[in-house]
Amino acid sequence: MKYNAKNTLKIISKLVFVNSFNVRTFAPNLKQGIFNPVRMRMNTLKNIILSALFIAVFSVSFASETKEGGEDEKFDPKEMILHHVKDAYGMHLFDWNDHPVSIPLPVITYTDKGLTMFSSSEFHHDYNGEVIVEKNGQRFVNVHEKVYVLDEGASGVTYDAEHHPTNAHRPKFDLSITRNVFMMWVSIAVLLLIFLTAARRYKKSEDNIPSGIASFIEPLVLFVRDEIAKPMIGEHKYKRYMPYLLTIFFFIWINNIFGLIPILNGANLSGNIAFTFTLAAITFIITTFSGNKNYWQHIFWMPGVPVPMKIFLMPIEIIGMFVKPISLMIRLFANITAGHVIILALMSLIFVFKTIAIAPVSVAFSLFITVIEVIVTAIQAYIFTILSALYFGMATEEAHH
Amino acid sequence: MDLITPEFGLVFWTLITFLILLFILRKFAWKPILGAVSDREEGIKDALASAEKARQEMENLTADNERILQEARAEREAMLKDARDMKNKMIADAKDEAQEQANKIIEQAQAAIESEKKAAMAELKSHVAGLSIDIAEKVVRKELSNKDSQEKLVEEMLGEATLN
Numbered sequence: 001m002k003y004n005a006k007n008t009l010k011i012i013s014k015l016v017f018v019n020s021f022n023v024r025t026f027a028p029n030l031k032q033g034i035f036n037p038v039r040m041r042m043n044t045l046k047n048i049i050l051s052a053l054f055i056a057v058f059s060v061s062f063a064s065e066t067k068e069g070g071e072d073e074k075f076d077p078k079e080m081i082l083h084h085v086k087d088a089y090g091m092h093l094f095d096w097n098d099h100p101v102s103i104p105l106p107v108i109t110y111t112d113k114g115l116t117m118f119s120s121s122e123f124h125h126d127y128n129g130e131v132i133v134e135k136n137g138q139r140f141v142n143v144h145e146k147v148y149v150l151d152e153g154a155s156g157v158t159y160d161a162e163h164h165p166t167n168a169h170r171p172k173f174d175l176s177i178t179r180n181v182f183m184m185w186v187s188i189a190v191l192l193l194i195f196l197t198a199a200r201r202y203k204k205s206e207d208n209i210p211s212g213i214a215s216f217i218e219p220l221v222l223f224v225r226d227e228i229a230k231p232m233i234g235e236h237k238y239k240r241y242m243p244y245l246l247t248i249f250f251f252i253w254i255n256n257i258f259g260l261i262p263i264l265n266g267a268n269l270s271g272n273i274a275f276t277f278t279l280a281a282i283t284f285i286i287t288t289f290s291g292n293k294n295y296w297q298h299i300f301w302m303p304g305v306p307v308p309m310k311i312f313l314m315p316i317e318i319i320g321m322f323v324k325p326i327s328l329m330i331r332l333f334a335n336i337t338a339g340h341v342i343i344l345a346l347m348s349l350i351f352v353f354k355t356i357a358i359a360p361v362s363v364a365f366s367l368f369i370t371v372i373e374v375i376v377t378a379i380q381a382y383i384f385t386i387l388s389a390l391y392f393g394m395a396t397e398e399a400h401h
Numbered sequence: 402m403d404l405i406t407p408e409f410g411l412v413f414w415t416l417i418t419f420l421i422l423l424f425i426l427r428k429f430a431w432k433p434i435l436g437a438v439s440d441r442e443e444g445i446k447d448a449l450a451s452a453e454k455a456r457q458e459m460e461n462l463t464a465d466n467e468r469i470l471q472e473a474r475a476e477r478e479a480m481l482k483d484a485r486d487m488k489n490k491m492i493a494d495a496k497d498e499a500q501e502q503a504n505k506i507i508e509q510a511q512a513a514i515e516s517e518k519k520a521a522m523a524e525l526k527s528h529v530a531g532l533s534i535d536i537a538e539k540v541v542r543k544e545l546s547n548k549d550s551q552e553k554l555v556e557e558m559l560g561e562a563t564l565n
Contacts, residue, residue, distance in 0.1 A: 086403060087411060144403075174410045181414040188422045195430035202437035209441070214434070221434055242435060243427035251422060273404070274411035278419065337404070 077348035085268050085340050088127070088145040089120035091179040093263060100125045105182050107147055109171035113138060129157035129165065147174055180275070183267035187254045224249050224385065232389035237396050241389065244286060248279060249385040256336060256377030260370065271336030273329065280329035283388040291395040324391055328384060335380050339373040533558065
């Protein structure tokens, strides 16, 4: 992707320069006639527009022309997609004039030598383990957006057949503020801004009537309460779980949405298994701790079935206890990641086929998928929340035989 | 397989961030928002209930008024009836008394008349007797010469006298 954009930009700048240069050299000739600076400027403008059009039409041939140069590595859609879907140390925004523009984020590692912190910009956008950063008596390299500490005496990373570094190891704990962590913080800032403002609105109004942003979020809050918490947990116990359900719903939703914003590319937080794992684990912990006698009885000694059946059901129910949060984790991760992968794959088609003719198809399809993804953001947040509520409801259900 | 291996760093930060977010939102957002919503719902419920109560009271009041009015009307009827009865009774009593009095007076008058009549009769009798004796004396004097005629006369006179 970088490779094509780079060259096109180069060509545009070259052509524009050449054209305006031509006009300037032409100017003395014009001087002999009537000197008209306005006309000259217009000519320059026209030239720029014309050359841009020219590039647009013939960029296909330019692209193939540069390919013949052969110095750029081959476009690998799989690597590009994985690079976008996975976490990274810097927040890469876009490429400008061949230079990647990114927000540097802190890399924090904990090793035997203690805590080390440095800016991700010190890797100079390298993620192939070429740039070595020396800090705190250790040498760090970035191999595919994973920080490695070089072993003593090693001067560069060497790889085995599977491209795993052989003379470097991962730090004990990698607590870096990666782009996902960064976007997570942006998202909670936005959430706090929205909901604290809304809460203030309620406090200000004397008759508890929502106004402004409060009237916008109230239907959502009521939706979580009336469509998720009350039917799943029950009229009497739902109140205890409301803060968790509301928080998880909006937290997942906003991060799903942020994952779709192109300029924040790669902020695929809710499509990261670590994120979904954490939330699913919290749901699991809450479910387990709020389980009543009835819940545990249904797991270990199913009432109302013969004894052999009870023994047969026990392992299944115990596995089910863990499968529920695991399914939560995988569902959110897979849905969001799949959406990103599809969009990126459609975009990659342009570069795989090396023709701009496929672009309308790619754009149309990825627009279509993006629209679906917008719906999926809400649906996945809803599903995660409603299933969490369902598990809480199962854990707190009273026996009714 | 990086893709499906949770990174410790992100798990760590997600956990911390989420718990902080949960804490802040719970305290400063969900509590006031849900509180306000449920307060409002309670308010609406209360307002509806009190409106219903007011309507019930109003109905009760109207019924009471109707009842009191009915009672007052009945009482008036009763009072009027009593008064009428009293009047009739009084008139009847007065009439009876008057009748009695009148009868008494008439009786007394009759008794007086009777006694007067008796007295008058007695007087008349004695007077007649005297007169008769006078007449008889005269007749006797005149006709005593004739014994037969004397006897005839006495008999005649006596017969006449019993007639009365």
